[in-house]
Every structure is written in structure tokens, then in C-alpha cells.
Amino acid sequence: MRRLLFLPLALLLAATLPAAASEPYTVGAIFSITGPGSSLGIPERDTARMLEAEINARGGVKGPDGRLHPLKLVIYDDASDETKAVLAAKKLIDEDRVIAIVGTTLSGTSLAILDTTQRAEVPVVSCAAAAKIVEPAAERKWVFKTPQSDALIVGVLVDHLKARGLVRVAWAGVDYAFGQLGWLAFEKATQAAGLTVVANEKFAQKDIDITPQLTRIKAAAPQAVVVWSIPPSASIATRNYADLGLKMPHFQSHGVGNKRYIELAGPAANGVSFPAGKLLVAEQLDDRDVQKPVLIAYARDFEAKYGSRNTFGGHAWDAVKLVVRALETAGPDRAGVRTALESTKGFVGITGVFDFSPTDHNGLDRRAVVMVQVVDGQWRLAK
Amino acid sequence: MGPAELGQYLASGVVVGGIYSLIGLGFVIVFGVTRIVNFAQGEFVALGALVLATLSARGVGLPLAFTGAVAAGVAAGMLLERVAVRPLRAMPSLAILIVTIGASIALRGGALLVWGTDPFAVPAFWAGPPLVLGGAVIVRQGLWVLGAAACVFALLWAFFTRTYAGAAFRACAANARGARLCGMRVDRMRLAAFALAGGLGAVAGAVIAPITYATYDMGLMLGLKGFVAAVIGGLVSPAGAIAGGVALGVVEALAAGLVSSAYKDAVAFVVLIALCLAQAAGWVPWRVAEEG
Numbered sequence: 001m002r003r004l005l006f007l008p009l010a011l012l013l014a015a016t017l018p019a020a021a022s023e024p025y026t027v028g029a030i031f032s033i034t035g036p037g038s039s040l041g042i043p044e045r046d047t048a049r050m051l052e053a054e055i056n057a058r059g060g061v062k063g064p065d066g067r068l069h070p071l072k073l074v075i076y077d078d079a080s081d082e083t084k085a086v087l088a089a090k091k092l093i094d095e096d097r098v099i100a101i102v103g104t105t106l107s108g109t110s111l112a113i114l115d116t117t118q119r120a121e122v123p124v125v126s127c128a129a130a131a132k133i134v135e136p137a138a139e140r141k142w143v144f145k146t147p148q149s150d151a152l153i154v155g156v157l158v159d160h161l162k163a164r165g166l167v168r169v170a171w172a173g174v175d176y177a178f179g180q181l182g183w184l185a186f187e188k189a190t191q192a193a194g195l196t197v198v199a200n201e202k203f204a205q206k207d208i209d210i211t212p213q214l215t216r217i218k219a220a221a222p223q224a225v226v227v228w229s230i231p232p233s234a235s236i237a238t239r240n241y242a243d244l245g246l247k248m249p250h251f252q253s254h255g256v257g258n259k260r261y262i263e264l265a266g267p268a269a270n271g272v273s274f275p276a277g278k279l280l281v282a283e284q285l286d287d288r289d290v291q292k293p294v295l296i297a298y299a300r301d302f303e304a305k306y307g308s309r310n311t312f313g314g315h316a317w318d319a320v321k322l323v324v325r326a327l328e329t330a331g332p333d334r335a336g337v338r339t340a341l342e343s344t345k346g347f348v349g350i351t352g353v354f355d356f357s358p359t360d361h362n363g364l365d366r367r368a369v370v371m372v373q374v375v376d377g378q379w380r381l382a383k
Numbered sequence: 384m385g386p387a388e389l390g391q392y393l394a395s396g397v398v399v400g401g402i403y404s405l406i407g408l409g410f411v412i413v414f415g416v417t418r419i420v421n422f423a424q425g426e427f428v429a430l431g432a433l434v435l436a437t438l439s440a441r442g443v444g445l446p447l448a449f450t451g452a453v454a455a456g457v458a459a460g461m462l463l464e465r466v467a468v469r470p471l472r473a474m475p476s477l478a479i480l481i482v483t484i485g486a487s488i489a490l491r492g493g494a495l496l497v498w499g500t501d502p503f504a505v506p507a508f509w510a511g512p513p514l515v516l517g518g519a520v521i522v523r524q525g526l527w528v529l530g531a532a533a534c535v536f537a538l539l540w541a542f543f544t545r546t547y548a549g550a551a552f553r554a555c556a557a558n559a560r561g562a563r564l565c566g567m568r569v570d571r572m573r574l575a576a577f578a579l580a581g582g583l584g585a586v587a588g589a590v591i592a593p594i595t596y597a598t599y600d601m602g603l604m605l606g607l608k609g610f611v612a613a614v615i616g617g618l619v620s621p622a623g624a625i626a627g628g629v630a631l632g633v634v635e636a637l638a639a640g641l642v643s644s645a646y647k648d649a650v651a652f653v654v655l656i657a658l659c660l661a662q663a664a665g666w667v668p669w670r671v672a673e674e675g
Contacts, residue, residue, distance in 0.1 A: 038500040175645065202645045206604045208402065208595040211395040211520070212639040212647075215388050232502040232596045243513045244391075244520050264504045264596055 024072040025061050025327050028092030030103035030113070031127075031316070035080025036205075039230075039258070041105040043313035044127055045075055046306045048102065051320045054301075061324055064331045071324065074098060078109050085109035086116055093120045099332050102319040103127055105312075107177055110145070118142050123326070123338040125319040127312070130181060134361035144341055144361045146318035146351050147311075148277065148368050150185040153254055156369040157275045158189040160382075161224055166249060170199035170222035172213050172237065174229035182228040182253060198222045203233060210237045214244055224248050230255035235264035242268035249273070259308040262377050273373040273382055277311045277351050280372050281381040290348050298350055314350030322347060322354065390519035392640040393633060398525035400632020401532045402594075405587035406609025407616065407624035408535055409580040415543075415619050416556050416576035418476050422483045423463055425606020426490035427456045427584025432597035433494060435589040436503035445508060452589040453582045459490070460581020464574050472573075487602070494599035505592035524593045531590045532625060535583060539621045552576065556619075604648075611651045615658060 029048055032041035052073045055061060059068040074096045078085035085104050092098045093116070100123040104110045107130035114133070117124045124143045126133050131149035134140050161169060171186060173179030183200065190197055199220040201213035210233065217225055225248060227237045234256050241250055252261075252274040262269045278285055282295035298317055299309045306313075322341060330336030344363070347354040352368025371382040406428055413421040431452040438448035467486045471479050513522045543549040554562045555572045563569050587609075588597070595601060612631050616623020631651055639647040661667050 034495070034500070036500075202643075202647075204648050206601070207647070208591070208605075209395055209399050209636075212392055212636045213644045215391045215395075216640055216644070219385070219388050232598060235502075235596070243522050260501055264502060266504070 022060075022063075022065075022067045022069050023332075024070040025063070025332055026072045026074060026096060026098050027320075027323055027327075028089075028096055028098035028101040029073055029075040029316075029320075030078050030085055030088045030092070030101065030105075030109070031075065032080040032105035032109065033075075033077035035078075037080035037106045037109075039260070040127075040312040041077070041080070043302075043306065043310050044103070044105055044316035047302060047313035047316040048073055048075065048320050050301060050305060051317065051324075055324065061327050063327065064329060069327075069332075073320075078104055080106060080109070082109050082112035085113050089113040089116045093117070093122055098122070099327065099334055100125065100323045100337050102316065102323060107133065107181070110143075114140070114143060121338075122334055123323075123341055125322055125341070127315040127319055130177070131362070137359050137361045140361060142338055144322070144356060144363075146315045146322070146349065146354075146362075148254075148351060148364050149362055150181050151189070152364060152366060153275045153369055154182065154185040154189050156366055156371065157226070157251060158186070158193050158195065160273075160275070160371050161195060161251075162193050164224075164249070166224040167194070168196050168198050168221070168223045170201075170217040170220055170225045171197055172199075172201040172203060172210070172217060172225065172227045174205050174233055175202045176205065178230065178253075178255060179228050186226065186228070203229070203237070205229065205233050207233055207236065209240065211240045211244060214240050214246065218244065218246055222248060224251060226251045226253075228253045228255070231258070231261045231264050235261055235269075238265040238272060239268045254311065257372070258310040258312075262374060267377075269374045270376060271374065273371055275369050276372045277314060277368060278370050279309055279311050279314050279350055280379045281370065284381040290353065291350075294348050295350060311351070318347075318349035318351050318354070321349065387518040388640065390517055392636045394516065394519035394521050396633035396636030397629055398521060398528060398594075398632070399636065400612075400629035401525070401528040402587070402591050402605070402628070403608045403612040403631050404532045404625045404628025405528065405535065405590065406584065406605055407612035407628045408532075408539065408621055409584045409587070410610055410613035411616070411619060411621055411624045412539070412583065413576055413580045414613070416552050417468075417573050418556065419468065419479045419483065420476075420610070420618075421463075421577070421580060422480065422606065422610070423487040423490055424580060424584055424609060425602030425604075426487045426494070427459055427581045427602070428588035428591075428605050428609075429494060429597070429599060429602035430459055430490070431456050431585025431588025432505070432592035432595070432601065433498050433503070433588075433599065434585070435592055436505045436597040437498070439505060440503065449589050453585045456585020456588070457578045457582040460577040460579070460584070461574060463581070464577035468573070468577065469570065472570075487606070491600055491602065498597075498599050500599065502596040502598040503592075504596055507593040508590075522594065524590075527590050528594070531586060532628075535586065536621055536625050543621070608651055611655045614655060 031044045052071055055071045060070040063069050076088035078088050102125050107128040110126040110128040110133045126145040129147040134143050134145050173183050199217045203210045250272050254276040257276045279295050282299055285292045326337040326340035330340040342356050344356045352364040354363040356363040373380045373382040409424040434455045435448050435452040438451050467482050507524045508527050509523045513520045555569050559569050612628035613624045615627030635650045638650045
């Protein structure tokens with residue numbers, strides 16, 4: 001009841017505002033700003049805030065009514081926790097009445113909020129990797145995602161292994177969803193490509209020594225080793241690999257696409273290759289690549305404010321930009337935004353060039369992945 | 384599997400076991416004097432590693448950075464005793480145990496606020512390629528870990544059995560009331576035990592940081608492993624903690640190498656449960672944890 005008393009006051013205040021300012025477009029975002037996913041969630045939040053400031057500095061989003069609407073981004077932290085992600089989604093939908101939601105950061109949280117957002121019919125553009133988030137598209141009508149799926153990333157890696165004649169390969173993956181989903185994709189891709197997997201080892205993200213697993217791998221005599229994890233365990237594995245004196249080519253996942261990995265692993269990281277988005281090696285791309293100018297501009301803006309670039313911030317850049325584009329054609333209408341997202345074609349983003357369709361809510365192909373090698377502590381585009 | 388692999392599993396297991404031993408010693412000191420299981424011990428380890436990482440990143444030399452890390456650990460140990468443990472000294476030790484779990488969560492939260500979630504690299508104390516011992520590879524920092532465990536053990540042993548203060552410590556543990564009646568300041572002894580455990584935890588953290596990196600939440604798993612190491616050794620004996628730690632490290636490495644790496648972390652807890660059951664059945668010649 002008390003809230004009613006504020007209503008006249010609020011109206012009075014609203015009346016004093018300049019008449020030219022039109023109502024803001026409110027978009028929600030859920031990122032893992034704390035918890036185990038924070039190294040992904042923090043650059044995502046930073047990127048989203050950077051875009052919000054950039055768009056509002058130009059006056060806002062130009063809606064279908066021809067007027068500029070300020071972009072209002074409401075960001076919540078899910079602390080890398082599924083329950084908190086669902087609560088945040090409910091709050092965004094019921095209290096903040098957002099037009100669309102960007103996020104979440106992690107596959108687990110993205111899957112957790114599916115039920116809530118689908119039922120409320122709110123468009124979501126996820127920044128998490130698992131293909132399950134958007135497949136099958138017929139059942140995931142309201143959900144889109146920007147990162148490359150595991151199958152896409154692993155497919156590029158397996159093609160690279162095959163092209164180099166590395167047919168006997170060993171796998172060591174971290175023992176939670178990232179490593180497990182990576183293994184499923186790898187198992188499938190290697191079978192299809194006719195490669196032989198001679199070892200499949202697991203380790204924990206908190207392991208302090210991965211030497212026993214690598215010793216087992218050494219005994220299996222593979223021609224190449226693939227380690228699927230994120231720092232710090234990915235860095236520990238890299239150092240253990242060098243300490244044990246293993247000489248076969250060493251591959252990692254896109255989970256090591258940040259400078260912290262190289263800092264932690266030190267010189268042991270030299271020579272390690274991994275499949276990743278193009279952002280890390282933007283400057284080395286062919287000039288004919290349509291993504292090159294977009295990538296370089298984002299990397300420059302981000303690095304001027306927040307430090308070293310990473311692909312996670314890029315996923316948020318794509319998600320926010322996709323929603324803004326949809327708002328430009330559809331205005332503050334959830335169903336309209338969803339339709340506009342689904343008909344997005346040829347959007348040149350950071351992760352890749354997006355072509356959404358009613359059957360594909362990820363919209364990327366293999367052009368969105370390159371092989372990157374660490375050379376003298378720097379990323380190099382591998383040919 | 385050839386002898387080369389077996390040697391490597393043993394070498395890796397001994398180094399990791401040395402880490403568990405060092406952490407286990409901290410549990411033994413506090414439990415030995417106060418009959419409290421201090422589950423915040425792992426956080427002292429994290430604190431030592433993080434302080435060392437920060438100081439060495441600022442260009443502070445290793446001896447000074449190491450001293451700073453240990454000082455931080457001692458301070459944290461004393462603070463824990465004064466703020467969380469002393470006010471509850473009349474309570475049963477189970478209540479205090481629960482308080483130490485709460486304190487560990489608070490310390491971890493504090494570390495998160497100060498250091499954030501990213502891991503930090505710490506340069507090895509003694510740079511260079513790893514040593515090869517009969518086909519098995521040992522990183523140089525591993526020798527520091529084992530050396531630190533041996534030194535700390537020797538000092539503790541000498542302190543508890545060869546000095547008057549050590550005897551007083553043991554008296555407080557055996558019978559706090561009796562010790563007080565004899566004119567000993569039991570509160571001060573308990574404070575000293577926590578200070579010692581904090582410093583020791585920080586030594587462990589500083590020595591292992593070049594191997595494990597320094598992360599705000601590293602203390603949880605390491606603390607649990609150290610606890611298991613201490614329990615295997617009977618929870619009151621420094622020698623037991625050393626033996627328990629090395630045994631645990633070796634069993635883990637062998638399990639990962641010979642059986643399957645999928646259940647490596649479960650090994651510690653399976654060993655713990657098996658040991659408790661075996662003790663209940665009277666199969667263990669030494670005592671695994673005693674009742675308060």
C-alpha cells in the first residue's frame with residue numbers, strides 16, 4: 001500500500017524530465033561474477049557494461065518507432081550456482097520486467113534457467129558453451145547462444161590432428177562437465193575421423209599433481225596428447241608434461257584462451273596448441289577476414305579498460321549486440337525480439353559470423369574456430 | 384606397466400604426501416594441546432601461499448616474503464584463537480570444531496575479497512630443470528617440500544620431548560585442569576598452539592605454492608587431505624602425521640596410476656573410513672583420534 005504513496009511523486013518527477021527522452025529498453029543479464037566461473041563471468045560483465053556505456057553515449061538504441069531509447073542493463077551475479085541463477089532469472093522477469101536476458105556464463109546455470117525462461121516466453125542469449133542449451137531448437141524456442149559448441153571446437157582439433165598424421169592420441173580431461181562434454185565430443189569425432197584413442201585419463205580441477213595420469217599416458221605411447229581443462233589444473237598439467245620430459249605434440253582446449261594460463265604454466269606452455277575463437281590472434285588474421293576489424297576494435301576497447309582480452313568477454317559482446325539488433329527491429333516486445341533473433345543473418349560478431357535459423361540457435365560454423373599455438377609466451381595463429 | 388612408471392608413481396606420491404604431511408602437522412599441534420580439530424588449518428595454508436605470491440610479485444626477496452607469509456599465518460592463528468575459540472572454551476570440543484568450520488568459510492571469503500578468484504604463480508625457490516632419480520622425475524620444489532616437512536618434524540619433536548615448554552604443552556593436553564592447578568597458564572598455551580599451527584600452515588602454503596599455485600580456495604581440499612593424513616597417524620603424533628601424509632600421497636598416486644584416475648580424490652576418504660572401521664573393530668595397533 002505504501003508504494004502507492006510514491007506514485008504521485010514518481011509521476012511528478014517523471015513530468016519534470018525532458019520530454020525528448022523516451023522510455024528505456026530494459027535488458028537483463030546473469031553472469032557468474034563470483035564462484036568458480038568468475039574468470040569467465042567478470043570479463044562478460046565488463047564487456048556488457050562497456051557496450052551499455054558505448055550505446056548510451058550515442059543516445060541509446062534506435063527503436064522501430066524511430067526514436068532513441070536508452071539501454072538499461074540489469075546485471076545479476078549467480079555466484080556460479082544453479083539455484084541462484086534461477087532466482088535471478090525470476091527476478092529479472094517478474095520484477096525488472098526485462099525484454100530479454102543475456103547469459104548465463106556457465107552451461108549448468110544456462111540449463112537450469114531454461115524451464116523458467118521458456119515458460120515465461122522471454123528470449124535468452126546464453127554465453128555458455130553446451131550444445132544442449134539450444135538443441136533441439138524446436139524445443140528451445142526462446143533460447144540462443146553465442147559460444148561455439150564442443151562438437152565444433154573438437155571437430156577443428158580432430159581435423160588438425162588428422163592432417164598432421166597424429167592418429168594415436170591420448171586424452172586427459174578434468175572431471176566435471178567441461179571435461180566430460182569435451183570427451184564425449186572427442187570420442188565421437190575421433191571415431192568418425194578414424195583416429196585411435198590410446199588413453200583416457202581424468203583429473204580434478206583442484207589436483208595439485210597430474211604426473212600419475214601423464215605417466216600412464218606416456219606408457220601408452222601416443223603420438224599426441226590432448227588435455228581438456230581450464231587453469232589452474234590445465235597449467236599444472238602443462239608443467240607436469242614438461243617436467244616429465246614428454247615430447248609429443250601437446251594440445252589443450254579453448255579453456256586455456258587467457259593470459260593467466262601462460263603466466264601460470266611459464267615456459268612449459270611454449271609449443272602447446274589449442275582450438276579457439278579468432279579473438280586471441282585477431283591481428284594475425286588474413287585481411288580478407290570479415291571479422292578482423294570487429295575483433296581488433298573490441299580487443300582495443302576492452303584492453304584499454306580491463307586488461308588482457310579473452311574469448312569469454314567476446315561471447316557477451318555477441319549476446320548484447322544480437323539483442324540490441326533485435327530491439328532495433330522489434331522494439332520492447334519479447335516475441336518480436338525472439339523472431340528478430342531467429343532471423344539474424346550474417347551478423348559479424350567476435351565469436352564468429354552468426355546465421356540463426358528456426359533449426360539452428362547457435363548459428364556458427366567451422367570458420368569460427370582456428371588453431372592457436374603458444375610461441376615464446378604469445379599466441380600465434382597456427383597454419 | 385614397467386618399473387619406470389612405478390618409480391614415477393612413488394616419486395610423485397612422496398612429494399604430494401610431503402605436502403599432506405606438512406598440513407597434517409598443523410592439525411596435530413592444535414589437537415595435541417587443545418583437543419580441538421581445527422578445520423581452518425587449510426585456510427592458513429592458503430593464506431601463506433597467497434601472501435607469498437603477493438609479496439614476491441611486488442619484488443620482495445624470497446626470505447623476506449617467506450617471513451611475511453609465516454607472520455601472516457601466525458597472526459591468523461592467534462586471531463582465530465582469541466576471536467572464535469577462547470570465548471567458547473567452556474563448550475564441548477564438538478561446538479568449537481563447528482566454529483572452526485565457520486571460521487574457515489569466513490577466512491576463505493576474506494581471501495576471495497582480497498585476492499579474487501584467479502590463481503597466482505609463484506616462482507620455484509630453486510629454479511632449474513627437474514631432477515631425475517632412477518628414471519623418476521622429481522621437481523626441485525618437491526625437495527623443498529620434503530625438506531620443510533623433515534625440518535618442521537624435527538623441530539616439533541625436539542620441542543615437545545626435549546624442552547620444558549614442550550612438556551608444559553603436553554601437560555595442558557593431558558589434563559588442562561590439573562595443569563592450571565599447577566600454575567600453568569593454559570589460555571596462553573592454547574594461544575601459542577594456534578599461533579604455531581597458523582605459522583606452520585603458512586610455511587606449508589609458502590613451500591607448496593610454486594607447485595600448486597596460490598588460489599583463495601586452495602585450503603579446502605588441502606585441509607581435508609591434511610586432516611586425513613593426521614588422522615591416519617593418530618592425530619596426536621607428529622611422526623604419525625608425517626607417515627600418514629606420505630602413505631596417503633603414495634596410495635593416491637598408485638590408485639591413479641594403476642587402477643583409475645577417475646576416483647583419485649575418493650581414495651583419501653575411503654582410506655579414512657576404512658581406518659575408522661578397522662579401529663572400531665580393534666584391528667589397528669595405534670589409536671585413530673581419541674575422544675575429547
